Amino acid sequence: MYVGGRWIDGAGRNALAVENPADESLIATIPEGVAEDADVALDAAKAAQPAWAALPAVQRADFVVKLADRVAMRAEELAQIITMEQGKPIGQARGEVGAVLGFLRYHAGNARRIEGDIVSSDNINEEIQIRRHPFGVVVALTAWNYPAALAARKLAPALVAGNTVVLLSHEVTPLSGLFLALLADEAGLPAGVFNVVTGRGPVVGRALVQSRVTSLVTMTGSTRAGKEIFATAAETLKVLRLELGGKAPFIVMDDADIDAAVEAAVAARYTNCGQICTCNERMYLHRAIAEEFLEKFVLRSARLTIGDPMTDPDLGPKVNSAEIAKIKEIVDQAVKAGAEILLPGGPLKDGAFAKGHWYSPTVLSVADNASPVMQTEVFGPVVAAMEVESFEQAVALANDTDYGLSAYVFTRDYRRLMRTPAALKFGEIYFNRANGEQFQGFHTGWGQSGLGGEDGKYGFDGYLRKQTLYLNWG
Numbered sequence: 001m002y003v004g005g006r007w008i009d010g011a012g013r014n015a016l017a018v019e020n021p022a023d024e025s026l027i028a029t030i031p032e033g034v035a036e037d038a039d040v041a042l043d044a045a046k047a048a049q050p051a052w053a054a055l056p057a058v059q060r061a062d063f064v065v066k067l068a069d070r071v072a073m074r075a076e077e078l079a080q081i082i083t084m085e086q087g088k089p090i091g092q093a094r095g096e097v098g099a100v101l102g103f104l105r106y107h108a109g110n111a112r113r114i115e116g117d118i119v120s121s122d123n124i125n126e127e128i129q130i131r132r133h134p135f136g137v138v139v140a141l142t143a144w145n146y147p148a149a150l151a152a153r154k155l156a157p158a159l160v161a162g163n164t165v166v167l168l169s170h171e172v173t174p175l176s177g178l179f180l181a182l183l184a185d186e187a188g189l190p191a192g193v194f195n196v197v198t199g200r201g202p203v204v205g206r207a208l209v210q211s212r213v214t215s216l217v218t219m220t221g222s223t224r225a226g227k228e229i230f231a232t233a234a235e236t237l238k239v240l241r242l243e244l245g246g247k248a249p250f251i252v253m254d255d256a257d258i259d260a261a262v263e264a265a266v267a268a269r270y271t272n273c274g275q276i277c278t279c280n281e282r283m284y285l286h287r288a289i290a291e292e293f294l295e296k297f298v299l300r301s302a303r304l305t306i307g308d309p310m311t312d313p314d315l316g317p318k319v320n321s322a323e324i325a326k327i328k329e330i331v332d333q334a335v336k337a338g339a340e341i342l343l344p345g346g347p348l349k350d351g352a353f354a355k356g357h358w359y360s361p362t363v364l365s366v367a368d369n370a371s372p373v374m375q376t377e378v379f380g381p382v383v384a385a386m387e388v389e390s391f392e393q394a395v396a397l398a399n400d401t402d403y404g405l406s407a408y409v410f411t412r413d414y415r416r417l418m419r420t421p422a423a424l425k426f427g428e429i430y431f432n433r434a435n436g437e438q439f440q441g442f443h444t445g446w447g448q449s450g451l452g453g454e455d456g457k458y459g460f461d462g463y464l465r466k467q468t469l470y471l472n473w474g
């Protein structure tokens with residue numbers, strides 16, 4: 001762990017194994033942190049925060065840019081760490097490093113945009129000012145699907161805003177976060193400004209959320225864990241930013257460019273082996289184009305390459321065996337409930353796949369939106385399609401979910417396109433394109449997909465609290 005500018009070897013703690021999901025080999029062990037580790041890290045962050053906040057914002061941003069420069073210098077090492085611990089194909093891991101750089105550099109650019117307001121008062125000789133301040137100590141909890149990018153997405157705005165940070169690097173993929181700490185150390189970040197602890201969410205994560213030292217918790221992960229964190233945070237009324245699960249609908253209408261829709265549906269389902277919160281999780285296809293779309297989609301899915309992620313295939317392994325078991329269960333339940341199998345796919349266990357966590361692209365067709373595969377987040381290379389009669393039916397079925405993160409709509413009808421934002425209850429909608437947020441956007445989940453939102457000016461503003469001054473000189 002990296003606390004107060006020093007490396008702590010975790011002596012006296014249990015060791016947690018870090019596995020390479022491609023071959024199940026042991027690549028590292030990390031300390032299984034306990035509540036005391038959380039407290040020590042929070043104290044270091046608290047001690048460092050006043051001096052950090054006192055720096056002009058551009059000087060804080062300079063440190064963040066130096067960190068970005070170190071990431072750029074050692075980009076290939078970080079990409080290989082990501083692939084080894086998480087399993088995404090190396091080309092996609094390089095893309096994740098690009099996202100780390102983007103988050104760091106974008107938010108460094110916000111340093112000169114921390115502003116306030118002067119508002120007219122109802123009283124004579126009085127002015128109202130609204131100021132922005134950092135919260136203090138921010139706790140960052142990340143998912144395993146983008147272990148480096150998700151950490152940078154929180155770290156960069158938090159630091160530029162004047163907060164200090166304690167990151168719990170997910171126990172399944174802890175090495176990327178620890179490597180970022182190493183690079184931050186090389187970049188000369190002052191001690192205690194960025195701290196990284198390891199261990200399990202319900203133990204060290206819970207202690208981080210519970211502590212009175214923590215002012216704000218920013219978490220990306222499952223809706224289940226988000227609810228636990230919400231409950232824990234209630235005791236001390238913490239400010240929360242939760243980026244949770246999704247069940248994105250992919251709507252293709254009769255007037256869509258079918259080939260473009262197929263390509264986007266493939267990218268949005270299978271990138272990172274389907275392990276993205278914005279992935280295409282269920283498809284609603286207008287009956288006039290459903291047959292053509294599915295024929296092409298199944299063909300493209302069947303042709304995707306799967307194998308050793310270091311050789312940069314289309315799909316690497318899933319992150320662990322629990323995830324394989326979870327997906328298999330969803331597919332089994334869906335088939336029991338009447339789903340038709342269009343591409344059997346399923347777990348791979350033989351030959352080159354004897355070791356590792358492999359799941360081949362699987363496509364189903366369903367007639368009932370209540371099917372488990374249309375309601376439960378898969379987070380893997382499995383997708384089901386359902387025929388619809390109209391745009392209105394597609395929207396109603398898409399909205400029939402507790403989630404509200406992202407949605408896809410393929411249509412060339414301008415009227416439909418303009419009606420969609422008010423009709424679909426999702427925080428992020430992709431029209432006529434595949435997934436992939438931009439740094440200046442706002443990644444935000446509605447419903448049980450979270451609260452808060454990240455990126456862009458609104459994401460940055462989330463790391464600043466407001467203070468109102470009534471200045472009377474009467």
Ligand SMILES: NC(=O)C1=CN([C@@H]2O[C@H](COP(=O)(O)OP(=O)(O)OC[C@H]3O[C@@H](n4cnc5c(N)ncnc54)[C@H](O)[C@@H]3O)[C@@H](O)[C@H]2O)C=CC1
Binds near residue numbers: 144171203224243
């Ligand atoms: N909306 C979004 O931006 C994204 C959402 N996700 C969602 O994340 C999920 C997969 O990620 P996982 O790593 O399995 O998430 P997870 O929910 O298991 O863990 C997320 C983080 O929360 C911590 N944590 C877990 N339980 C905790 C507790 N009781 N108290 C405090 N901390 C706790 C974990 O240690 C980890 O750091 C999927 O559902 C996916 O949709 C993933 C990426 C992006």
Ligand SMILES: O=C(O)[C@@H](O)[C@@H]1OC[C@H](O)[C@H]1O
Binds near residue numbers: 150437
């Ligand atoms: O969190 C996700 O799964 C996505 O938002 C993903 O995370 C980092 C990448 O830049 C995003 O596409």
